[in-house]
Amino acid sequence: MKTVLITGANKSIGFETARQLITKGYHVYLGTRSLANGRQAITKLHEYGLENVEAIEIDISKPESIKAARLALGEKITSLDVLINNAGISGGFPQVASTIDVDVIRDVFDTNYFGTINVTQTFLDLLKHSAEPRIVNVTSGLASLTLHSDPSWMYYDVKSAAYGPSKTALNAYTVVLAHELLNTPFKVNAVDPGYTSTDFNHHRGPGTVNDAAAIIVKYATLNSDGPTGKFFSNDIKDDSKESPW
Known part of the structure; x- marks a missing residue:
């Protein structure tokens, strides 16, 4: 039976991803x-x-918690097939570039960027023991610099000085990690579940958690001929779902 670790999985999109x-x-x-x-x-x-589910305590903003989670999981398994980096914070809105407290930006990056990298590096040894390891970094459409520069984009006026940039940075890390692992069985992708109705956005999004989880599951369960180093989004309307960076 294949194994998967999902961070931030006790509710919303993470929970539905676990269920699926x-x-x-x-x-x-x-x-x-x-x-x-x-x-x-x-x-x-x-x-x-x-x-087929067990809870693992992990706060990705705390390095000691990540280490403890790795030790706990290592007592249960010798290999991990899938890592889904789903946990993240918004930092609260609005996030006006000229006035946002820099400490808010640091807090968001500590979780969404540095925390996710720490989790990935800490569990990479277990993933390397899998025959078909998969990493999904859950990102956001607000990470796309190309779309943010397009006045015709439906979310063009939705700007954030902490959350969006933290996911842009995560996308960049995804590209670099995927390239490092290019000639291995790994598949590493950034996946945007789309603007989904959750606690994260006070249930303002039009998407459902079922659809949001489904696209994450799709790229968590890729075959050996699947893509790597790509950015996919539920908000992209064509069948490829590939988003511009």
């Missing part, structure tokens, strides 16, 4: 900052009749 992967036969390690919240999420999954 369990139904596909994966054993899910449900990353959560609070084990109590993780256990509540697992209870819900059990109510769906889904059993």
Whole structure:
């Protein structure tokens, strides 16, 4: 049975991603900052009749928590097939470039960028023991510099001085990591679930968590001939779903 670690998986898109992967036969390690919240999420999954799930306490903004999670997972498995870097924070809105507190930007980057890199590097050894390792970095359409420069883009006026740039940086890291692992079995991609109705945006998004999770699952379960080093988005309307950087 293939294994997957999903950070920020106790609710919303992360939870639905866990649910869908369990139904596909994966054993899910449900990353959560609070084990109590993780256990509540697992209870819900059990109510769906889904059993192949365990909670792993991990706060990706805290290096010691990431190390502890790696030790805990290492006691359970010797290889990890999929890492889904889903956990992230917004930093609150609005985020006006000329007035935003620089400490807010640092906090957002500490989680969305540096925290995600730390998780990836810490669990990379387990992923290297998989025959078909996959990494999905959950990003945002607000990370696309090309779209942000296009006045015809539907979200052109939605600018953020911390959240969007943190995901732009994560996209850049995704490209570099994918290139490093290009001649290996790894597939590493950035995936935007689209503007989805969740707690993250006070349920303002038009998309559903089911559709958001589905695109993450798609790139978490790629075959050996699948793409790597790409940016995909549910908000792209053509069948390729490939977003400009």
